[in-house]
Each structure stands twice: as C-alpha cells, then as structure tokens.
Amino acid sequence: MSTPSGKLPNEALQQSSVNVWATVELGLNEIWAHKFRSLLTMLGIILGVSSLVAMSALVKGMEKGAKEALIAIGGLEEVRVEAQDLPIEEQNRKDQAVGITVNDVYALAANAPLVTRLSPEMRVPATISANGKTFRPFFCMGVWPVALEMNQHVIQYGRMFNEIDDEMARSVCVIGTEIRDQLWGSPEETGQDVIPLGRTIYINGLPFTIIGMFEHYESEQARKERELAQLEAQRNGGKKPTGPKRNRGWSGRDGGWVFWIKNATIYMPLNTAWMKFRAGVSRAAANNTGPGPGGATGDPRLSSLQVRIASVDLLGTALQQIRNVLMFTHQGLEDFAFRTQEDWAENINTFVHNARLSGGIIAGISLLVGGIGIMNIMLASISERVREIGIRKSIGATTIDIFVQILVESVVIALLGGLGGLVTSFLLVHLIASFSPTDNAPIITFTAMFVAFGFSALVGVLAGLFPAFKASRLNPIQALRYD
Amino acid sequence: MALVELRNVTKIYHLGGEEIRALDGVSLDIQAGEFISIIGPSGSGKSTLMHILGCLDSPTGGTIQLDGVMIQDASPRQLAAIRNRKIGFVFQFFNLLPKLNVLQNVELPMIYSGVSGKERRQRAMKALEAVDLSNRSKHRPSQLSGGQQQRVAIARALVNDPRIIFADEPTGNLDSHTGEAILALFRKLSTEGRTIVLVTHDPEIAAVTPRRIEIRDGKIADKVDERLAGLDRPLPTAPAAATV
Numbered sequence A: 001m002s003t004p005s006g007k008l009p010n011e012a013l014q015q016s017s018v019n020v021w022a023t024v025e026l027g028l029n030e031i032w033a034h035k036f037r038s039l040l041t042m043l044g045i046i047l048g049v050s051s052l053v054a055m056s057a058l059v060k061g062m063e064k065g066a067k068e069a070l071i072a073i074g075g076l077e078e079v080r081v082e083a084q085d086l087p088i089e090e091q092n093r094k095d096q097a098v099g100i101t102v103n104d105v106y107a108l109a110a111n112a113p114l115v116t117r118l119s120p121e122m123r124v125p126a127t128i129s130a131n132g133k134t135f136r137p138f139f140c141m142g143v144w145p146v147a148l149e150m151n152q153h154v155i156q157y158g159r160m161f162n163e164i165d166d167e168m169a170r171s172v173c174v175i176g177t178e179i180r181d182q183l184w185g186s187p188e189e190t191g192q193d194v195i196p197l198g199r200t201i202y203i204n205g206l207p208f209t210i211i212g213m214f215e216h217y218e219s220e221q222a223r224k225e226r227e228l229a230q231l232e233a234q235r236n237g238g239k240k241p242t243g244p245k246r247n248r249g250w251s252g253r254d255g256g257w258v259f260w261i262k263n264a265t266i267y268m269p270l271n272t273a274w275m276k277f278r279a280g281v282s283r284a285a286a287n288n289t290g291p292g293p294g295g296a297t298g299d300p301r302l303s304s305l306q307v308r309i310a311s312v313d314l315l316g317t318a319l320q321q322i323r324n325v326l327m328f329t330h331q332g333l334e335d336f337a338f339r340t341q342e343d344w345a346e347n348i349n350t351f352v353h354n355a356r357l358s359g360g361i362i363a364g365i366s367l368l369v370g371g372i373g374i375m376n377i378m379l380a381s382i383s384e385r386v387r388e389i390g391i392r393k394s395i396g397a398t399t400i401d402i403f404v405q406i407l408v409e410s411v412v413i414a415l416l417g418g419l420g421g422l423v424t425s426f427l428l429v430h431l432i433a434s435f436s437p438t439d440n441a442p443i444i445t446f447t448a449m450f451v452a453f454g455f456s457a458l459v460g461v462l463a464g465l466f467p468a469f470k471a472s473r474l475n476p477i478q479a480l481r482y483d
Numbered sequence B: 001m002a003l004v005e006l007r008n009v010t011k012i013y014h015l016g017g018e019e020i021r022a023l024d025g026v027s028l029d030i031q032a033g034e035f036i037s038i039i040g041p042s043g044s045g046k047s048t049l050m051h052i053l054g055c056l057d058s059p060t061g062g063t064i065q066l067d068g069v070m071i072q073d074a075s076p077r078q079l080a081a082i083r084n085r086k087i088g089f090v091f092q093f094f095n096l097l098p099k100l101n102v103l104q105n106v107e108l109p110m111i112y113s114g115v116s117g118k119e120r121r122q123r124a125m126k127a128l129e130a131v132d133l134s135n136r137s138k139h140r141p142s143q144l145s146g147g148q149q150q151r152v153a154i155a156r157a158l159v160n161d162p163r164i165i166f167a168d169e170p171t172g173n174l175d176s177h178t179g180e181a182i183l184a185l186f187r188k189l190s191t192e193g194r195t196i197v198l199v200t201h202d203p204e205i206a207a208v209t210p211r212r213i214e215i216r217d218g219k220i221a222d223k224v225d226e227r228l229a230g231l232d233r234p235l236p237t238a239p240a241a242a243t244v
C-alpha cells in the first residue's frame, strides 16, 4: 500500500513461469479429449516420419550391398594398368608400342615403392569343355599365384598353383564354382557337391588338370537366404534332393553380377598361358599381321596388370610413380592407361545421394502436409476454445502462457505422430523386405530415426506458431462475451 | 489511500464512425474492506467499468490506481499478473472450464502464479471448503447445479487471496432462491474482511450492500435513486446458509 504511485511493485513483474510439465499435461488432455481427430491429424506426420526412416533404411541396405561388391573386387587400393591406343600425335610410333609386358612388372617391382602387389594377367579367350559340356567362362587367364590375394579369391578345395607350376608351365588350373556348376552341375541340381579335383578339363582343346576350386562367392544377403532355404528344406523332411536354386547373382540389381563374374573364373599359371596360347594374348598381335615386338623380344605381353598400392590416400602419387617407370620402359610412349575403382565408388555415392534426396523430398512433402493438417486442426481448436482462452486470461494467464499452451499442444501432437511414425517405419520396412526378399535387407539407422523425429518436432513448432500467435492475441473481454 | 482510486476515467468505443462513450468521466474511490454495488440499467456501462477496474481492459482516458499501483498504462503482462494476484472475478455465466473438474478449476489461478502442485491442491480444497463444496471436488462443472457452479467460481476467485473481488451479475443466471444464497455468501465474505464489488441491474440485489453507486449513460449519477435502489424497503435478512 505504501508503494509510490506510478510504479508497479516488483511482485507484479515477477510472474513466475508456468510449469512446463503442467502445460504438456494440458496438451495431452486436450489431445485425449479428441482422440480420433488427433489421430487423423497425426497421420500425416506418421506417414512422413515412417517414409523417411524406411526410405533411408532401404538406401542404406543397397549402399551396404554395393560396398560389399566393391570390396569383393578388391577395394579402392586396386588399380588396373591396361594397354591403350597411342595419342594421335604419336601414332607414327605405333609399331614400337609394346603394351604391358612382364618386363614392366619387374621394373615396377624394383622401382615403384608405393606399389605393394603386382599381379600380371594374360587373358585367354577360351571355350572350355569337360563331361560332354562346354562353357565360355567370363575370365580365363594366366596369372601369378598372387592373383588369389589380389582378387580376394579363396581356395576351398585343393590348392592354388605355385611358382614351380608357373616356372614349368604346367597344364594345371583353378576354377570357380560356376565352371563346375556348368560342366558337372550345381549342388542344388545334382544334390551333391561335385569336387572336380584331378579331373581333366579342355581349354580351347588343350587338356588341363583341375588342382583347386574357389569357394562359392555371393553377397551376404544371398548367403543368408540360401542357408534359410536349405534349413527349411531340411525341416520339410529333406525328401526332395534338389533344394531351391542358388541365386546366381544376376538377379540382384546391386552389384550381384560381381559375384557371378568371380564364380565364372578360371586361372592358370601365367607361363602356361604364354606358352600355350600366346597368339590370343597380344593386342598388337591381333592388330598387326606380322609378329609383334613382344614376340620378337620374347617378353610376354600381358592383357593387363593389376597393382595394389600402399593406401588410397596416396593414389595420385602412386599412379605418378607407376607412370614414370612405365614411361621409361616404354621409351616415352604412353600406350597404357590406369583404371581405378573410384568411378564405381563415385557411382555408389551418387546413387545413394540421389536416393536420399528423392526419399527426403517425398518424406518432406508428407511432413509438410502433416504440418498443414496440424495447423488446420489447431486453428479449428482455438476458435472452439475462445471462451476457455478468455477465462484463462481473466484469471491471470499472460499472452505468453496462452502462446506456449497452444504451441506445446501442437508439438505434442507432432511428437506423438513422430513416435507413431517410428513404430510404423519398422512395420513398413518388414513389409518391404517381405515383398522383395532378394534385395539387400533394409537397415534402420539410429541417425535416420533421430533426424525424422527431429523433423516431426520442427513441423510441430512451425505448424503451431501461427495458431498460438492468434490464440494469444485474443482479447479476453471479447472472448468472455462469446456465447 | 483508498484501495481503488478512479479519476476521470473514460472509455470510448468506435462503431462504424459513431462514437460510443461507454464511460464518461467516472471518478470513484473504493476503500479496502468495502462491500459496494454498482447499479444501473442495461447498457449503462457497468460491465465496461468492471472490466477496467479488473485490469481486463484499458481506459481511453483518466487514471486508475489499484492497491497503490497506477494501471492505466501497464503492459498486458503486468495486467495479467495483477489479475492473477490481486483480483478475483465472478461472472454471470460462471465461466468454469468444462473439461476440468471442480478442483482443477479452482487450482487454475495458482497454475499461472507458479504454485507447486501440492500447495495448489491444499489451497484449492480450503477455498472449496469456504464455499461448502469440498465434497464435489472431483465432479465436472456440468454435473453441478447453477448455484454450485457459481460457488466454485467464487472459490476460484478467492484462491489466490485477492485484494478485491468483482462480481458481474453473479445471480443473473440463477433462480431467486439460489441467487439469495450466493448473495449471502458474498455477505459472509464481506464480514470476513473481503473487498467486494457487485455489479447488477437489480435494485433488490444492490440493496444487500451498504454502499451503492448508480451509473447512467457512462456517468455516475449524482444521487442514488432511492426507489430504484430499493432503499425504501428494509434490507433482507441473511438466509440461514450464510451463517454456517
């Protein structure tokens, strides 16, 4: 009472804020009071969040499959050196273009320290036959034993040929499972795992002895499915000798063919290929009518040379090193080119980026529509509650109190929708996975869930701002007159 | 110093270019502890005056001092705080929130003054006891009679221990018997030392209060019309309920 007139006492200014929980509870009560309406409102957010999470899970699954395939062919450290046409201005020296030769391999081994592995390849266009059947393998080539490691091959049966086999140019070979499947039948067809070790196979008519067989290569996804199918076949009594067909890798759209190529490979010692099939090797020989310089010098010409470099980070430097050495051995003729896996990695990234973008746009539109739904319902709700707002103001609610109340209500709707969306996304992903079991299994990531949920919260805030502003500006007297 | 001091307060509404002087130079003092009625015919400006006194509305001109504070220029936030702590309202249409139960309705003002949940419940129950409704705390307003609803509204007006209570036609929506009970409750509160301003168009109701102010066309009438104010009749005795 003794406060000097004209001033407001501190007490009046220090309006302590309303408990946040009380406001959230208020919002929940309001939502519960209109259960069905709230659910319909949330639907947009549920769809938006679930499609965002499911979409990202699908992309993640495909990305994983593609990366797996990339690793199966050796990863980014692997560089292929191939012969290449001379540049126009050097065409006059074409007859001196020797291509990649075994000499180059030794030169690189001695002079390019950033190269850790060298695997020369001499490709033989081949038709193979055995057991009365013929087949054209994808790869038939002469290699050094190091090719096993370079190309991530694993011998399951028998052994890889060694340096002595190479030195003696023995007629031995190592085959992939696809070769066996084509000539003797796959385990699924015959009901038994044929291991053709010691058998003779004819490569372009020349007899070779099979001394080893690779394991069967397939994506993780394909393996899981095959094992599951086997298990089921066993459970069904195992009456049928032939199980479901093994996925040959062609069906997958995410790099499954890489596994097929690996399976359809046949390796022989480099020297053997050189001695027995030299005519088929030389690119120059194919172009030139006379004997090529490679033939003249007795330096075996390679179809390509695979190298592994010390680290991906040093790719540029390593390539420069290789180039320097080869420019020297090739007398300044740049008749070779490098092929790295970077293009493929780039493609994977581009695909993932595009898929994310389009998925994000779809989910964004759903969330936008959801947000509009929330705003619409909040506007309807406040015009129903003009009187309530007037009453609250008359007993001391500030503009900010009302603003927060409406905003919290909107955010609570959106967050509930977001939670519903996360639950739905799991169902959705299961559904998609059951529709197309051959694809890579979708992977739901925590990040995607977090981002989607965050977006739903953001939508709740944005959708609530205008209704909250409108409600908070209501004149309490007009509101109380409202009948 | 009086609890409320109005000096030359005007309130002008503009309706389609026409100027309506809802209040026209009103000056008035209300002392703490007074029980006063504002009487006048419909449209005379009673509600407008009450809204300005109750910090729900701002005057077009003049000054208002409430409990030592000049409020005519206060911000909406400050006015909200004053409404919350110093003023209790009772309306003709009760104005309870239908979705909340009786106890929650009475707790509402304390939510906006940041009182903790436990204390809220205690004080709300006490206020309900004061209006004799503690046994209905879990009921919804719609489950109560009009008189009971108005008593809940009174409990809500009391719960933050305000300096002054404004009641705008508090019996206007009740039958005469229930209305009398509500008036008796106000009388009881008055004897307990509350400052109460009763706004009504009904002289019989105004007759309950020791002091009456008549308002006509937005101005305070020089002299209360004794006949209109019902002063030619003796004051009605308080009903039994009020003595509880």
Ligand SMILES: Nc1ncnc2c1ncn2[C@@H]1O[C@H](COP(=O)(O)OP(=O)(O)O)[C@@H](O)[C@H]1O
Binding pocket: B013, B014, B015, B020, B021, B022, B040, B041, B042, B043, B044, B045, B046, B047, B048, B049
């Ligand atoms: N918001 C408003 N806009 C225009 N005129 C108004 C408004 N509120 C009240 N009035 C006018 O002010 C005068 C006083 O109204 P009011 O205070 O409600 O009277 P009472 O409560 O005594 O019946 C009336 O003529 C009424 O029409």
Ligand SMILES: [Mg+2]
Binding pocket: B046, B047, B048
């Ligand atoms: Mg009125």
